[in-house]
Amino acid sequence: MLLSRLKHGTTVSALAMALLAITACGQDVSRADPPALGCATAAAGQPVAVALGARANSPAPRLGADVENLVRAAVTAEHEITMITIDGAPKTAFRGAFASTARNAVAVQSDYDRFLRLALETAAAARARTAEADVLAAVDLAGRSVPAGGTVVVIDSGLQTVAPLDFREPGTLTAEPAEIVAFLRARRSLPDLTDRHVVLVGLGDTATPQAPLSRRYRDNVVAIWSALAKAAGATCVHVVTEPRTGDAVTAEPDVGLVRVPMAESFVSCGDTVLADSGTVGFQPDTAVFRDVGMARGTLRRLADQVLSGRQRIELIGTTSSDGSEAGRARIARERAEAVRDELVRAGVPAARITTRGVGANWEHRVNDRGPNGELLPGPAARNRSVVVRLQCP
Template sequence: MSRTLPRLLSLLVAMVLLAACGGGAAEPPAATDPAAMPGCPPTSGALALAVGGHANGPAPALPPDVEGMLAAAVAVPAGQPGPPISLIEIDGRPMAVVSGQVFRSDAGNDDALAADRAQFSADVADAVARTTATTAEVDDLAGLDMAARAVHATGPTGTVVLIDPGLSTVAPLDFRRPGLLAADPADVVAFLHAHHALPDLHGLVVRGYGIGDTAPPQPPLPLAQQAQLRALWSAVLTASGAACVTISSWPHNGAAGSGLPPVGLVPLPSPPVIDLGSGVPTVLADDSAVGFLPGRDVLRDPQGAADLLTPVATWLAGDPARTVTLTGTTARWGDDAGQLDLSLRRARAVASVLVSLGAPADRIHTTGLGSHFPGYRPDNGPAGPLLPEPAAHNRSVILTPSGS
């Protein structure tokens, strides 16, 4: 049997152990039949794993689905090569750790062939588990681009697997910038396209794992932000030309490795504080519990919105002299009529929640200002598309209480 990949991976493991001062691989989960995976069908061609082993994310491990992909990659007869396999380490400057290695066995019987297959798969899983960042920050787009180029170098089809929290901290996709985590995925795609920053994933199946799963000191993302981040990555991968995209709900838990280069923390939005007795307006920002699906008047997190607005409904019901005005605002996209309509519908959606919680409907006033309101931030970039962060800031419902 050809031992090229096991020898290479053994050397890699030794080097990483010296650099990282220890840390063992987790027990790998049972393999999954690729034919049973939801979403994208199995595909022929090379396999590239883009893996984050950096600070603020759980230590890398192979999901069961990917165990199944490896099992399929080595399921070739003795003497025949399997598809090329590459491993890309994601940090602030991603690099190829293993490039285009193949499984080939010259075993003379089924037992020896099975042992060779198991050893090759175990070596790949071990290398993934020991992937360690060498550069500060996280550049997922560059890692995906490098993985795609590794696959495209061998043919037009194949699979790219992303195993990472997805909280990139390198421009132009730097989630530390306020509002980006809540941005409309379409705005982010247009912004990246205008900056020629989308990776070339044409013809490839792309599978994402662990998106939104973080490790201390990065605070965990609330469920609504996790869903938003996965939707954003799905949009980016699709716009990059992927033939099929799946974002798995596989939970990637655990601590990050030790002694890793620093990665900036992505700030999470603080819940709005509604001071009902002061009469001061409160901005219910789009990254709060009262945020909406892109271009619609449907709340992303209805239960979270109800929890936030319950004290307002109780306060309104407690005194007939009390009222609230809900003012919707939007980004400056499309014509004024469309902006005014959407902003009003979103204000009315918040009013409907208050009424469902027991607030008297006749003491709730709604209006929509579109993008023409005090506090508007310019959100049109010089290249044409919306700037995601100020556009997210401009999408809100402003709650103004009146009465003691």
């Protein structure tokens, strides 16, 4: 008889005693290859919790061979496995550990197959029930579902749509991972992943109607969740880079869309903000472009527009409220000068360009501090920019 026991149950499985008999009969109860999950491979055979984004805007979740083998190894070792559905209020869809009262190897194998099939079918049938997506809550629930030494697997786009990590908040998609971590720590919103192994699958992969993310944005989503897991105490973090494609498993309930920044278009006369989230962004605390080729392409378009007219250009560097006033003014000025240098490289006479850095003191800044003085990552990212002011004669 198959028994699915909870963590505090007292049933003793016959699987361990039956393994020798099964091996003698030429059977392998696990029927699984070792999972190829990087640093998390060492945790094969320990408890596993899988958080599945079976929701709108994210491709239908698939365990994949390696994660399924991780689950098989946990079942074979009689450790608990947990399946969690990611939506606006994540819930446990399945939780149990394999046990059998059967007295012969064939019956134990049958019980094992039935238990594993139930767990995998539950994962395949997972569906969101509550609007929006709270990935952070799912990670927290998964972390609390496995003991130290276990593994947390997250299969989702990672685009959370509720506080305190709402990617719909402008600037959050390109916010610095360290600032996200500091913000969540200040809000006491980091999950406890101490001594857990973490596997991240499908981050940044979307399904319609959510717009696809460029490589830059995907990479930042991965960086945010990796930094978050490490700050939460994870023993290691392994990112599965194989892309997840296809339609969402369901279009209901609703999940808000995350706005993906578009390529800048310049007005003929007036201001255009080159946001740090756009093509002309900079590496943290430097005046070095994140993507030199992308920045040059955008500034080449600006140069062509200016060279066909008689506008003068004022470049105004702005920053968040982070750091000292002197430091903010310096980095703002240097970033404006970096944009100027690229425009001169593209043929714009230096005499037509002026630069200045205003730091956090500019008219269109948004409040980037929370009620307790903490830096708000999304608004902080929005405040970092170079304003292009085209002055017509």
